[in-house]
Structures are given as C-alpha cells and as structure tokens.
Amino acid sequence: MYMRRTTDFNKKVKVLLVDDNYDHLMGIRELINLETDFDVIATATNANIAINLAKRYQPDVILMDINMPEKDGLTAISEIERLEFGAKIIALTGYDDPDLIFRAMKIGAKGYILKTMASAQLIYAIEEVMQGKIYLPSGLSSRFFDYFQKTFKEEAKNTAGDESLLQYLTQREEEVLELLTDGYNYKDVAKALFISDTTVKTHVNNIFQKLQVGDRTQAVLYAINNGFKNRKKLKIAI
Numbered sequence: 001m002y003m004r005r006t007t008d009f010n011k012k013v014k015v016l017l018v019d020d021n022y023d024h025l026m027g028i029r030e031l032i033n034l035e036t037d038f039d040v041i042a043t044a045t046n047a048n049i050a051i052n053l054a055k056r057y058q059p060d061v062i063l064m065d066i067n068m069p070e071k072d073g074l075t076a077i078s079e080i081e082r083l084e085f086g087a088k089i090i091a092l093t094g095y096d097d098p099d100l101i102f103r104a105m106k107i108g109a110k111g112y113i114l115k116t117m118a119s120a121q122l123i124y125a126i127e128e129v130m131q132g133k134i135y136l137p138s139g140l141s142s143r144f145f146d147y148f149q150k151t152f153k154e155e156a157k158n159t160a161g162d163e164s165l166l167q168y169l170t171q172r173e174e175e176v177l178e179l180l181t182d183g184y185n186y187k188d189v190a191k192a193l194f195i196s197d198t199t200v201k202t203h204v205n206n207i208f209q210k211l212q213v214g215d216r217t218q219a220v221l222y223a224i225n226n227g228f229k230n231r232k233k234l235k236i237a238i
Contacts, residue, residue, distance in 0.1 A: 012036075012037060012038060012039040013037055013038045013039070013060045013061055013126070013130055014039055014041045014057065014058075014059040014060045014061070015032055015038050015039065015040045015041065015059055015060070015061045015062075015063065015126070016040075016041060016042050016043070016044070016050065016053055016054060016057065016059040016061070016062045016063070016087075017029055017032075017040055017042075017043045017044070017062075017063050018043070018044045018045075018047070018050040018062065018063060018064045018065050018068075018073070018076070018092075019043075019045065019063075019065040019092060020045050020046060020065055020067075020068045020069065021065075022045055024115065025043055025045065026043075028063065028122070029043055031119050031122065031123075032122075032123070032126075035123055038123075038126065041057050041059055042056075042057055042059070046068060046069070046070060046071070047068055047070070047071035047072065047073065047075060047076035048070070048071060050062070050064070050076055050080075051076055051079050051080060054080045054083065054085075054087065055083060058085045058087070059087055060086075060087065060088065060130065061087065061088045061089075061090065061126055061129065061130065062080065062087050062088070062089045062090070063090050063092045063113070064076060064077055064080075064089055064090065064091055064092055064109070065092045065093065066091050066092065066093040066095075066100065066104065067093060067094070067095070073091065073092075073093075073104075074103055074104060074107060077089050077091070077104065077107050077108055077109055078107045078108070081107060081108040088110045088111075088129040088130060089108060089109050089110060089111075090109065090110060090111035090112070090113055090125060090126070090129060090135065091104040091109045091111065091112045091113065092113050092115060093112070093113075093114065093115065094114065094115045094116065095114075096114060101136070105134075105215075105217060106214065106215075106218070107214070108214075108215060110129040110133075110134055110135070111125050111128065111129045111134060111135035111136065112135070112136050112137070113125050113135070113137070114137060117137060121137065131185070132185035132186065132187070133185070134217065165210060165211050165212065165222075165226075166211070166223070166226060166228060168210045169207065169210055169211075170206075172193075172203060173203050173206055173207050173210070175193060176189055176193070176200065176203045176204060176207065177207055177219065177220075177223055177228065178228075179192055179193070180204075180216060180219065180220055180223075181220050181223050181224060181228065186200045186201065186204065204216070204219075207219055211223075
C-alpha cells in the first residue's frame with residue numbers, strides 16, 4: 001500500500017510538463033500543483049518548445065512524453081541532458097515496453113511513468129528521483145532489469161577487451177564505484193569518503209569515461225557483470 005511521505009525540500013521543486021495531449025497535460029498540472037512542495041513552472045505540447053523552456057527555466061524535474069510528433073521525447077531527453085543543468089527527467093508514456101524503458105534510461109531518464117498510473121504514484125515518482133533514486137512502477141521493474149542486463153551482457157560480449165577496463169580505475173575511483181554498487185547516492189558517497197560533492201562528480205565522470213558508459217546505472221551494471229564485487233574487498237572507513 002502506498003503511503004505519502006513528507007519531503008525535506010527547503011523550496012518548491014520546479015517542474016516542467018511535456019505532453020502532446022493537452023487535456024492530459026492540464027490534468028497532470030492540476031494534480032501536481034495541489035502539492036505544496038511542487039510548482040509547475042511551465043508546460044509544453046511539443047519537444048522543441050520543451051527544450052527552449054528547459055533552457056530558460058532550468059527546472060528540477062521534467063515529465064517528458066515519449067511519443068510526440070515531429071521530434072520524439074527520447075530525442076528531447078538527449079538534447080536536454082547535453083545542457084547539463086541537472087534536471088531529473090521522467091519518461092511519460094502509455095507503453096510498458098522494456099526496450100523503450102531501456103532506451104529512455106540509457107540516455108539519461110531517471111524514471112518511467114505510465115500515463116495510466118494512479119495520481120499518488122506520480123507524486124511518489126517525483127519524490128524518488130528528487131532524492132537521487134531511479135523510479136519504475138513495480139510491475140515493470142523486473143521486466144526492465146532482466147531486459148537491461150541481457151542487453152548489457154550482449155553488448156559487453158561484442159566489445160573486445162572490455163574485461164580490462166576496470167584496471168584503469170584509480171583506488172579512489174574504485175572506492176567511489178564500490179559505494180555506488182552498494183546503492184549510495186552521490187551525497188552519501190561524499191560523506192562516506194569525506195570529500196566534496198564536486199569531487200565525487202569528478203571521480204564519477206572519470207569512471208564513466210574509463211568504463212565507456214553513459215550513466216551511473218550502466219557503470220554499476222558493468223561493474224557487477226565484470227566481477228567487480230568479487231575483487232578484494234576495499235577497506236573504506238565509513
């Protein structure tokens with residue numbers, strides 16, 4: 001049973017809504033604006049307007065419709081991710097397709113919401129991604145990760161020499177990766193290793209480059225699939 005949580009935000013979370021169905025868009029806006037922690041700062045019915053609004057307002061969270069004419073939501077997510085202002089993007093769609101989830105997550109989406117889901121779950125999804133977590137509806141989680149791991153393993157098999165990429169990590173980068181595989185978010189990693197959030201992000205970016213991955217989820221899966229957890233346990237003072 002879903003239980004509403006009290007958020008810890010000191011200011012309202014800025015939300016940008018993108019959906020080519022105007023009626024559905026207005027319904028979501030009214031729902032979110034009922035929450036005192038959230039503020040819908042702008043809405044868009046196509047991807048190009050959404051990208052321009054994202055540049056202008058730099059929202060904290062973007063709910064992005066995937067299936068739109070002219071330019072689809074996946075392309076819009078990629079372009080917004082390249083702006084690098086830290087928005088948490090949640091894919092919004094009517095399709096529970098594991099391949100679509102995989103493609104959305106691979107390019108940077110932090111959550112995946114079905115348009116038919118209950119209103120309380122929508123608010124919960126926003127809260128989850130704002131806390132640095134990934135959100136998937138419970139009914140889709142196992143299907144997605146089965147598909148994700150299968151696809152990732154197949155890609156790894158087709159890439160020569162991938163098994164050696166972990167050896168290029170420095171000890172500090174290994175410590176950061178170890179904590180990420182244990183489910184720590186960036187802020188928790190900083191506290192555990194007594195370093196700044198900025199330093200954590202620098203190490204994480206280096207890990208991404210060395211492991212040839214695009215995000216934290218891919219880095220963790222790469223580490224697990226290549227035996228990182230079976231290596232000698234790192235001694236980290238936490």
